[in-house]
Amino acid sequence: MKHRNNLFIALEGIDGSGKSTQTKLLTEQLTNQGHKVYSTFEPTNNQIGKLIRDILKGNTKADYRIIAGLFVADRLDHLLNEEYGIVKKLAEGYTVIMDRYYFSSYAYQGAHMDIDWVIQANAMSASILRPDVNIFIDVAPEISMQRLHANRDTIELFETLDNLKLVRSKYMEAFEKLKGDEYIYSVDGNRTPELIAGDIWQKVASMLT
Ligand SMILES: Nc1ncnc2c1ncn2[C@@H]1O[C@H](COP(=O)(O)OP(=O)(O)O)[C@@H](O)[C@H]1O
Numbered sequence: 249m250k251h252r253n254n255l256f257i258a259l260e261g262i263d264g265s266g267k268s269t270q271t272k273l274l275t276e277q278l279t280n281q282g283h284k285v286y287s288t289f290e291p292t293n294n295q296i297g298k299l300i301r302d303i304l305k306g307n308t309k310a311d312y313r314i315i316a317g318l319f320v321a322d323r324l325d326h327l328l329n330e331e332y333g334i335v336k337k338l339a340e341g342y343t344v345i346m347d348r349y350y351f352s353s354y355a356y357q358g359a360h361m362d363i364d365w366v367i368q369a370n371a372m373s374a375s376i377l378r379p380d381v382n383i384f385i386d387v388a389p390e391i392s393m394q395r396l397h398a399n400r401d402t403i404e405l406f407e408t409l410d411n412l413k414l415v416r417s418k419y420m421e422a423f424e425k426l427k428g429d430e431y432i433y434s435v436d437g438n439r440t441p442e443l444i445a446g447d448i449w450q451k452v453a454s455m456l457t
């Protein structure tokens with residue numbers, strides 16, 4: 249395991265698993281400890297990410313293979329953009345927290361097509377930047393659906409119980425396939441935000457110099 253002053257951390261999980269909540273708590277914790285933090289998310293709010301969100305809302309129709317390709321393109325821009333790219337942010341000494349990265353594609357696009365194809369399609373991103381740790385917030389699909397319905401007006405394309413169950417199983421399949429290449433830390437997300445944040449902080453702190 250790497251011990252560094254600034255890390256590249258990816259948070260993963262099904263919809264409603266608490267990634268945004270934990271990104272916020274981890275950002276606060278790291279900032280309090282004096283780290284420079286850049287927290288960001290995929291799909292992005294940039295041009296390709298906006299097109300993806302439009303498709304997810306059902307406003308624009310696109311074949312699932314095109315959606316997979318758009319996520320690849322959005323991710324490469326997110327890494328390489330000269331203004332806001334993550335490669336640049338890491339070089340500037342920021343710890344980068346990503347709310348979703350390529351494991352989201354393996355799980356969500358892998359639910360609709362050959363997972364090995366999705367992994368291949370993302371090989372360039374993986375060769376540019378692998379997270380120091382992929383943190384998987386593991387929540388029962390039934391619980392995350394309850395959270396989404398309690399807190400949201402709109403439910404997106406992938407947010408049905410059957411799909412969340414399928415996506416969770418695809419995360420597991422991808423973790424198993426890539427366990428030799430990737431560092432994966434799974435945390436029980438069926439608890440209070442504070443308990444989950446405590447486990448995540450312990451893990452991250454143990455990786456920092
Ligand atoms: N551990 C938790 N227990 C109960 N509710 C939670 C927990 N974590 C987040 N929530 C709530 O569930 C909803 C989804 O959480 P969010 O952090 O937005 O998840 P994600 O980013 O993974 O979709 C939000 O309304 C949030 O306040």
Ligand SMILES: Cc1cn([C@H]2C[C@H](O)[C@@H](COP(=O)(O)OP(=O)(O)O)O2)c(=O)[nH]c1=O
Pocket residue numbers: 262263264265267268290291304319347348349350352353354356357404406407
């Ligand atoms: C990054 C990524 C997200 N997605 C999907 C997962 C989500 O359903 C949707 C939007 O992501 P997000 O805004 O993170 O939703 P949530 O906060 O509910 O988790 O995009 C993919 O299908 N593939 C990807 O590579």
